[in-house]
Amino acid sequence: MSASPAVKGPASYFPAIEKKYGxxxxxxxxxxxxxxxxxxxxxxxxxxxEFGLGHGHANALVAHARQR
Structure with missing residues (x-):
């Protein structure tokens, strides 16, 4: 049975960001x-x-945006 690799880096925050901020x-x-x-x-x-994001969530979003 093959397990999916764990999501690492900024993307690991994405499910929590979507859930918390809608x-x-x-x-x-x-x-x-x-x-x-x-x-x-x-x-x-x-x-x-502007949007009330926590520091870790804001940092993850910006880091991901800048990596693209």
Whole structure:
């Protein structure tokens, strides 16, 4: 029996982010992409202030968006 590899890195936060904040990850990534902010911590601070995300969730979303 073959088990799926465990999800690691920023994507490991995605199920919790979708459950807690009620938006799909794709929507969060669109918001990040549309933001005029470019620095990682600026985007993290913006997500926290504007949408009430926790630091770890905001950081995971920004890290994933910047990896693409």
């Amino acid at each position: 938006r799909p990850v794709a929507e969060w990534l669109e918001l990040i992409d549309a933001s005029p902010l470019v620095q990682h911590m600026e985007l993290v601070a913006w997500l926290k202030a």
